[in-house]
Amino acid sequence: MFTKYNSLTYNTTEQAMPAYTVVQNLQREEATTTTAVETNNQSKETFELSSPYDKIRLVRRYWSVPAASESKFVMLFLHGSGEHCQRYRHVAKFFNNYQIPCVSYDSRGHGLSGGERGYIFHINALIEDLEYVIKHIRDELHLKMPLVIYAHGTGCVNCLGHILRRKDRPLDCQGLILSTPSVCLKKRPTGIVFVVARTFANLSPHFRLPIAGNYTNKYTNDEEVVEAYRKDPLVHDRWPARTISLYLEVGLLLETTVIQFPMPLLIQHGIDDTVTPIETIKKWFDERIEGEDVDFKAWPNHIHELHNDLGGLYPNDDKCVAYQYGPDPIQVVDCHLPKGPYVPLVVLLVHGGYWSAKHNRSIENDVANDLLRFNIVVCNLDYRSVGNKGGYPNTFYDVSNGTDLLRTIAKEHGFSSDRVIIVGHSAGGQLGGYLTGRFRLLPDQPGYSINPLRPIAFVSQAGVNNMWDGCDQASETGSGAVISFLGGTYETYPKRYVLSSMAASSKFSIKVKYPSQFLPLIVPIQAITGSVDITVPISQTINFVEQAKIAGDNCTQVIVDGEDHFVHLNASSKSWHKTLTFILSFIP
Structure with a gap:
């Protein structure tokens, strides 16, 4: 009669983290290796788009679920620097298990998308690419339900740039997760650094500089992921001078601007992250982030790639x-x-x-x-x-x-x-x-x-x-949650209250008529x-x-x-x- 949940067995660190995040492994078959997707294979899962900014090819990936149009929301993953969207397929699989369709795309200059590796001429390119992919999700995939964006590292800049520069055209996003956002440096660069960066970007915009050296355990504590990344032909670890200058400028803008978020926001960060230290991001959150529903979550025993780290949620x-x-x-x-x-x-x-x-x-x-x-x-x-x-x-x-x-x-x-x-x-x-x-x-x-x-x-x-008293205490007990749960008050459905209450009503007249069915336990x-x-x-x-x-x-x-x-x-x-x-x- 009963079967294992999708015949799925996973280790302690493969559970769902609170508030949308996910740790790695989840029996992800190919998640620790990368196989290049053939760009001429225009299947339902992989598709080529043409950026409205400059017609650069963007490769989009869609992890569908049955009856996707009936899902509660759709997830859009924005990857970080040097990587590509296929590194998020295990996260997509996790959400697929909960009937959530997932979409991602290789950012310009990354993965299978077109453009010079890592080269970004202007922040508007990232913004327009993001808008276009969301429009594709709505119009071509026909996913009209709420959209939740999970952005990692520098992928967070795409969303933040849109919120800052498109105030007249709000982002079609109903929930935003910024995971270890790479938006602030541990120490703000001096004016001289900015001048040098701008000069270098103008004189030799395509000169490539290392951004992090070889991929190491500073990013994730999963050795298999580290090794797979090093062997992955679709990743790179160098940025053109123009891109470095751009991110420095955007970082300064974010550090000095109060940002009002029109949608629910979760910023999550690994306490042990050394790539983007948590102290810097928490200070930025406290001083620059505003909104009706914004939250910051710090994860112990985790570093930079929360969705890839092992050990933190169920170490025991x-x-x-x-x-x-x-x-x-x-x-x-x-x-x-x-x-x-x-x-x-x-x-x-x-x-x-x-x-x-x-x-x-x-x-x-x-x-x-x-x-x-x-x-x-x-x-x-x-x-x-x-x-x-x-x-x-x-x-x-x-x-x-x-x-x-x-x-x-x-x-x-x-x-x-x-x-x-x-x-x-x-x-x-x-x-x-x-x-x-x-x-x-x-x-x-x-x-x-x-x-x-x-x-x-x-x-x-x-x-x-x-539950009898809970009905009378509607303003106190979860703002009427008892009535919502049982479909009405005890005057209308007394048998439902008998079924659901361990104790009888504190009102004598009701208690006499409807004593507890359950006591003693x-x-x-x-x-x-x-x-x-x-x-x-x-x-x-x-x-x-x-x-x-x-x-x-x-x-x-x-x-x-x-x-x-x-x-x-x-x-x-x-x-x-x-x-x-x-x-x-x-x-x-």
Whole structure:
């Protein structure tokens, strides 16, 4: 009935990073070698375009997916200096697995595109090339959904140049990721340097200078990628003097101009990057970047090419196997296997995020990795949610099917599914409670099974344990997320609230008519929240604990002073330490 997620097995560093980024390997078949694409092969995947700026040939690559027009968004990759778009095919494959079509192109003077290697006469050439490729995506590939650009290194200049110089013609881009942007030098060049650069560019614009020497581990810590790059006939490591002068001028403009971003922006950077030091970029972000939705993410244990680096996201696991339990790409369970001998304990993580499609299992990455330190098998569950064919009843079916799949996963990898602890955060706390109490479901209720997987313990991290009160607290509990998830209020759908609530309503009249169907859960429970949580009211935890104890459950209430709603996802927080201590107490 169930199959591995696209028969895909990948190592720890091949997971999805939060907020769009991706690490390397992802069983990418050819990703560590480069095969030149025949330029006369005008297939659906590879196509030649003619730049409107000067008619130079641009080679475009398209990684399609079935029913691409129905995808949530399309990705456009802009490569860095000296490389080409085929070096991003493993990243494209990752997004393809999530039904996201991907497009890229060799920048002028790079890869299979025309033009002198690395030569850029004017920033307008890069800007017009970018505009033309986006127009091609819209008009020829007929991809009308939101466009997200992932730009790396000097590829970021294309987008930034457009935003600065085309204010009257906004970039057709609905999300922008600048990955280790090479836009600022560690030390700003002096006026003399600029004069020399301009003079050199005018007198001998085509004289080629080395930009980085031979490709080294300063760029990525993956030796296979380093070696493949050195052997790649389509890369180069020298810039004409004209190009160097151009980037110096653009860099000065970016360093001295406040940039207002009209679209959501993520700038991500490797903390250990020495090519473009993070301190320089973080200072630029703090002083020059403005917008309603802008964010900066620093990645520990990573250097320049975040999409190629090994080790940072799950350094404590041996491998991860992703299992799909339904046809939708999000219907998946990631099984993380520790490096050491498995202890007789499995933790099933159920992520939160307002039951909304804006969030996924990646928000559990930090605590998942922390659990692996103790040789605990970790399963990270994802599911369809509101905005992605989820909500009542589909989300209940999803988490039930995904949880029952643990039996199959356990048999394959030689661990027991009889000792599972369910840990759910926020909305995931509600779903985790539902999963813990499935043995009490009636045959006509979503997720019913004659033999559901039953955990040995349950942790509710700031969980919405009482959906009745959550409905009344609409302005506090995720701004009405409960109502959106269940499709209406309890006056309209009382049976849905019975199904989804661990605790009965705090209103006596409703409580008498609709008591909790699930209590007692008959397993040890930790109900934990922060004293300054303003996302899910603390009363949700207190009310649940009171009712669980009255019902006879061994339920421990923990309120962590000074911590908020989201610290449960941070492995260094006090809240997570208390949850971890609770989990470790079940190791024989």
